[in-house]
Amino acid sequence: MAEPGExxxxxxLALVFRHLPLRDRxxxxxxxxxxxxxATSSAVWHNTDISCDCEVEGMLLPYLSAYLDHIHNLRLGYxxxxKASRQTATQLLRALxxxxxxxxxxxxxxxxEKPLFDAGRDILDAVRTVCGAARELRHLDLRRLPFTLDDALVLQLARGCPELRSxxxxxxxxxxxxxxxxxLELLQACPRLRALGLHLASVSRAALLALAAPDRAPFELLALRCARPEDARAPPIPNDAWVALRCRHPGLVVELELEPALPDASxxxxxxxxxxxxxxxxxxxxDAVGPxxxxxxxxxxxxxALEVRASAAPELDAALEELAARCAGLREVHCFCVVSPSVPRAFRAHCPRLRxxxxxxxxxxxxxxPTPAQ
Known part of the structure; x- marks a missing residue:
């Protein structure tokens, strides 16, 4: 600790101040x-988390105006x-x-919760304004926005943000x-994209083949959520497209989330x-046993990692035990129904990396x- 007067x-100081909330900064x-x-150096503001809630109401924009050009990575919650939180988020995005x-x-x-029947047009328009100006944008994460996203936003990113990585x-x-x-247009316009999160209906065989192109930069993560009626109606992607993608990017991992809207055939x-x-x-x-x-x-x-929400049944226990015996690399298993004692014993016995x-x-x-693994 520094002596008095030192x-x-x-x-x-900048390293300390970068961890402070805005009021304390x-x-x-x-x-x-x-x-x-x-406190005003660029090192403090390079990575910034902002919550548009009561702690910064009324002082957020005046205080931030001098530092917006120092912010390179922003996580914004609202x-x-x-109404005040939402308006502040919208104004901040437009200022940014x-x-x-x-x-x-x-x-x-x-x-x-979002207001009933709210389409989120003000926030989405502000996001488009930012994306239209940020040609060096590399990472955009909208998973926590409960509003309908559309082609217009994706095409704007394709035409204006060629450096996009995720x-x-x-x-x-x-x-x-x-x-x-x-x-598909986004993938063709952003050759350095390496992580992508989509709903199943947005993916096609042509998109996977574009990702498997010989001159493509390494692609690392594809997160697919299957939860909407459109996902159930989407044509299945043939296995040969996955084979080509996996051969081209051997380090690729896929995160797959299957929700109740998906029937067994899909x-x-x-x-x-x-x-x-x-x-x-x-x-x-x-059926959860078949998958x-x-x-x-x-x-x-x-x-x-595996997460299962299903009804308890002896068949489910047997399927979990089979999976434990075959998938030795599992780190996490979360089953939200009661299982027999043989199930946790199987995972502890066969999955040495379980956390x-x-x-x-x-x-x-x-x-x-969850229970920490011993």
Missing amino acids: QLPEEV AAAAGVCRAWATA EPSR AGCAPGLRGLRLECRG LFLDNHTLVDSVGPGSI VAGVLQPAVPVAALRLNLSG LRFAARHFATTLR SYTLKLQREPHPWR
């Missing part, structure tokens, strides 16, 4: 000249049901667009308005043997907490 170096900047210099040439990453997080559009809404054609079309599934989340209204047995047979070398699991032997009050 000043810490500016880089040390403002207070630190008013202590003395040295603290003001450190509550759409609170004026300094957007330096922006590299944007992640939006909607907290709480894009996540697999959010929780009831309607999918992002078609496979716009995704599940069979999604689960192809060559898909390198690393995380599988099954929350199906129909578990399929995963045990075909995803044994790639599966690292945590949720495998309850009797009903308990929710939420169920």
Whole structure:
């Protein structure tokens, strides 16, 4: 600790100040000249988390106006049901667009419930404004926006953000308005894209083959959410397209989330043997045993995380035990129904890398907490 009267170096102060909430940064900047210099340095603002809630209401925009051009990666949270929080988020995004040439990453997080019948047009228009100005944008994460995303946004990114590295559009809404054609154009315009999160209806065989092109940069992550009526109607992607993609990008991992909207016939079309599934989340209204047995047979070398929401049954226990015996690389297993004692024993015996699991032997009050593996 510094002695009284001894000043810490500016880089040390900046390292401390970058972890402070905005209100405390403002207070630190008013202590003395040295603290003001450190609190306003670009190192403090390079990666910034902002919550548009009560702690910064009324002081956010005036305080931030001088530092927006220092923000390279922004995580912005707001509550759409609170008018002030929503207006602040919208105003901040529009102000950021004026300094957007330096922006590299944007992640939006909607907290709480959105108003009924709200299309989120104000926030989405502000996002488009930012994307239209941020030609160096590399990372855009909209998974926590509960609004319908559309082709217009994807095409704007394709035409204006050629440096894009990751894009996540697999959010929780009831309607999918992002078609496979716009995704194909995005892939052709953004050759360095390495991570993509989509709903199943937005993916096509042509898109996978575009990702498998010889001159493509390494592609690392594909997150697919299958939860909408459009996903159930989407044509299945043939296994040969997955084979080509996996050969071109041997390090690729796929995160697959199957929701109740997907009937058994569609599940069979999604689960192809060559898909390198690393995380599988099954929350199906129909059969869960068949997908578990399929995963045990075909995803044994790639599966690292499993989540199952199903009804307790001896057949389910047997499928989980088979999966444990085959998938030795599992790190996490979470099953949200009661299982027999033989199930956790099987995972502990066959999965030496297991870090945590949720495998309850009797009903308990929710939420169920995972158990750390010994």
